[in-house]
Amino acid sequence: MNYFIDYLNQIVPLPEKSASAINEITVRRKLSLHTSLLRNGDVCREFHFIEKGIARVFYYKDGKEVTAWFAAENQIVSAIDSLFTGQPSLYNIEILEDSTVWSLQYNKIEPVFQGHPIVERLGRLLITKNYLLLDERMKLFAFCTAEERYERLLLQIPDILQRVKLGQIASYLGISQEHLSRIRGRK
Missing domain, CATH: 1.10.10 (Arc Repressor Mutant, subunit A)
Incomplete structure (x- = not known):
């Protein structure tokens, strides 16, 4: 299979048909330093799993760049609010070193969810994991x-x-x- 599927299997063991369905809608991409995955004002339409490398999510405030978070190996990077709502993003996502990512278009995942309930469960677990990372980030600043x-x-x-x-x-x-x-x- 692939690195991304191997990672997903650690979270929820996937039947071969479900793993193949995910594999069919993912694209492995080698990206160069400073590649932009998303620009402020664009609608986010995909999420990216980082196999190798690091990305930065940032926004502009008073004309200055503010780093919201970093995503490195075995993490997902996206502008989730824009991805789920279809609204333009306030964020920018930039690759900070030569990287390998697995990209998945959001509009292609729904049919896989419908045909493979275990993949829908996997999606819920990944969203929960990312929500907990966001919660930890908020607690860091609060406490x-x-x-x-x-x-x-x-x-x-x-x-x-x-x-x-x-x-x-x-x-x-x-x-x-x-x-x-x-x-x-x-x-």
């Missing part, structure tokens, strides 16, 4: 210091300092690059 947010990021993506610009990490943490340098200096 954690900048240093604690930094430590949590390093637990999630240990090599992020080698893969992402410090300014983007600082933006994600909600601090200045100078503050990030001070935190790093204390470690």
Whole structure:
């Protein structure tokens, strides 16, 4: 099969027919640094599973880029609100290093859900997993210091300092690059 199917099988073991149905609607893509998967104002029509690489979701506020989150290996990246509502997205999604992703168009998944209830269950579990990541992100800002947010990021993506610009990490943490340098200096 493929890397994406292997990952899905770890969540819910899929019958061969269901795995084949998913395989038929996914496309493995090799993407270069700075490839844009979505631009602000566009409607998001697909989600992407990252096999290798890292992506950044960001938006503009007062003319500055603000990093909302990072997605690395074995994570899904998309603008879920736009994907589900069909409304233009406020987000941009950018590939930050040469990457391999599995892309799936949202309009092709519904027939697979209808024909394969286990895939619908899998979809629910993936949405739940991503919702919990979002909830954790909100809790980080509500209850954690900048240093604690930094430590949590390093637990999630240990090599992020080698893969992402410090300014983007600082933006994600909600601090200045100078503050990030001070935190790093204390470690």
